Amino acid sequence: MKNKKILALLIAIAVAAAGGYAAYRFGLQQGMKTMPADTGTTAASADATGKKPLYWHDPMVPGQKFDKPGKSPFMDMQLVPVYAGADGDDGAVSISPRVQQNLGVRTALVTTGRLPSGVSAVGSVAYNERDVAVVQARRNGYIERLYVRAPLDPVKQGQPLAELYVPDWIAAQEDYLAARRMQGGDTTSLVDGARQRMRLAGMSDAQIRLVESSGKMHPRITISAPVGGVVGELGAREGMTVAPGTLLFRINGLSTVWVNADVPENLAARVRPGDAVEARTPALPASVFKGKVGAVLPEVNAATRTLKARIELANTGGQLVPGMFATITFASNRGAEVLLVPSEAVIQTGARSVVILAQDGGKFRPVDVEPGGEGNGMTEIRKGLAAGQKIVLSGQFLLDSEASLKGTATRMGNAQSSAPTAPLHHGEGKVERIGDGEVTISHGPIATLRWGAMTMGFKAPPAGLPRNVGVGDRVAFDIRERQDGAFEIVAMSPVADAPSGKAMDDMKLPQAPTGVRK
Structure with a gap:
């Protein structure tokens, strides 16, 4: 039991x-x-708007992705969420306005206009060789007095330069005065002949009238400056004997000057006569001189591979003097209107050119473009963009890197999904x-x-x-x-x-x- x-x-x-x-x-x-599922992870994975990020990353190290928010292990900043884009928007990234401000993202609009030539060159100021006056002796004589004694002395138009004694004028003037004093008969022909001999001796009409009005001989002539400027060459000295054709003075005008600019050979096709220019010189940093291209000389310097562009500038007040260094900016606006973007917006990778397009909702997408010419900080866009679109000027390298990573992942996912199961x-x-x-x-x-x-x-x-x-x-x-x-x-x-x-x-x-x- x-x-x-x-x-x-x-x-x-x-x-x-x-x-x-x-x-x-x-x-x-x-x-x-x-x-229930881990609500902490779920709550952390959604932001205040209810959108669920794809992943988090450090914008400075976009290749490293994290599945949770937190502090970056690389830098002293919070990880940035990256959200899923719209269907079919491969390669696009979405960034909140706060993060855009932290990254310093700047944007600009695609505009239309004429592309400036964008050519800059350096050169030096020179005399305008078309504004030169030469003073020569017309008869044999002696220089009794000289009013301008050194080269580069400034002169004004009509200013006395020298006083010349001409012995040959004495005989011609005596004949004229003797013919006028003759009485009886017809002496008109004798007077006219004597007047003609004075004219042939080199006397001007004003000098002849002076002899007629005063009834005295005037064997001396005062030579005056025909134009204002500086004495570029002085060939006269007091007491010297001069013969007909002797160069006494060479006067260079300063109302206009030339700037001979050295234009690189590969940019010479962008510079044409008549193009507007702006000139600046270190001697006058606050002044900008405007002018135009007078000529492009048909000669290439074999040592520097440059052409001379002759630029004519107005020289109000004579501020520009020969020998000054000048920087020239050619501001031509020839051609039809084209699409223009700031040059800093174009990412040159060598194989392609990329511009980051800013879309609504904080989305950014890289766009392949075909750039054209460039000038004054602007680049012509031939294909890829339209007028009025918004593009990124700063921070585009980070956005392009992130978009490339996302586009690669998307393409890999599509390839896997399209493979036979x-x-x-x-x-x-x-x-x-x-x-x-x-x-x-x-x-x-x-x-x-x-x-x-x-x-x-x-x-x-x-x-x-x-x-x-x-x-x-x-x-x-x-x-x-x-x-x-x-x-x-x-x-x-x-x-x-x-x-x-x-x-x-x-x-x-x-x-x-x-x-x-x-």
Whole structure:
């Protein structure tokens, strides 16, 4: 009787233990099924507007991506969220206005206009050779007095330069005065002949009238400056004898001057006569002199490979003097109107030229463009943009890098999605081991693969194992062959009507002996 009681007690304990363990496993599974997701990660992954970022990154190191917000490990700043763009907007990135301000993103509009020549050159000021007057002696004589004694002396128009004594004038003037004093008969022809001899002697009409009005000889002549300027060459000295044709003075005018600018040979085609120019000189930093190209000389300097552009400038007040250094900017606006963008907006990669296009909603997209000419900080755009579009001037290198990374990921994803998928194979079995990205399952036959029952390892699902699957559970699974020949689990779920847990599979409840009486 005592043995029967002990046996009954053992059976009750075993049944209670088995029931308790089964209830524990069932409750654990149900709890895992109903357990809410990690709300902390979900809350952190969405911003105040409810948009979910694709990832976070440091704008200074755009190639490194993070799945959670936080502080950058590279710099003392918060990670920046990158949001998903619109469907079909591959390569575009979206950045909040606050981050744009932190990055210093500046934008400008695509405009139309005529492209300036954009040619700059240096040169030096020289005399205008078309504004030169030469003073020569017309008759033999002597210089009795000199009013201008040194080269580069400034002179004004009509200013006396020298006083010249002409002996040949004495005889001509005496003949004229003697013919006028003659009486009787017709002396008109004699007077006219004497007047003509004075004119042939080199006397001007004003000098002849002076002799007529005064009735005296005037053998001296005062030479005056025909134009204003500076004495470029002085060939007269007091007391010297001069002959007809002797150069006495060379006067260079200063009302206009030339600037001989050295234009590089490869830019000479952009400079044409008549083009407007602006000249600046270090001697007068606050002044800008305007003029035009008078001529492009048809000669190339073999040493410097430059051409001379002769520029004519108005020299009000005589501020510009020969020898001054000058910087010339050619401001030609020839040709038809074209699309223009600031040159700093164009990213030159060598293989292509890129402009970052700013779109609505804080989106930025790189656009391949075909640039044309360049001048005065503006670049012509032949293809890729339209007038009125908004482009990025600063920070475009970071945006282009990020857009390139996103575009590459998108293209890779599209390539993977377009690749042919392998067929799925279904099986059922028991989980023996989980670890190192692999799941070992003792499964039954798989008819589609003509496999018998065996124990083998499979690659874990890309999304990870379900939370309610553990070692010892019986599961139903789908597998697919990868390109490397290994098999990967695509989906897995526990078999609901199977006993749960390894302990239940291994535990055998003892049978009550027959013939036991109550």
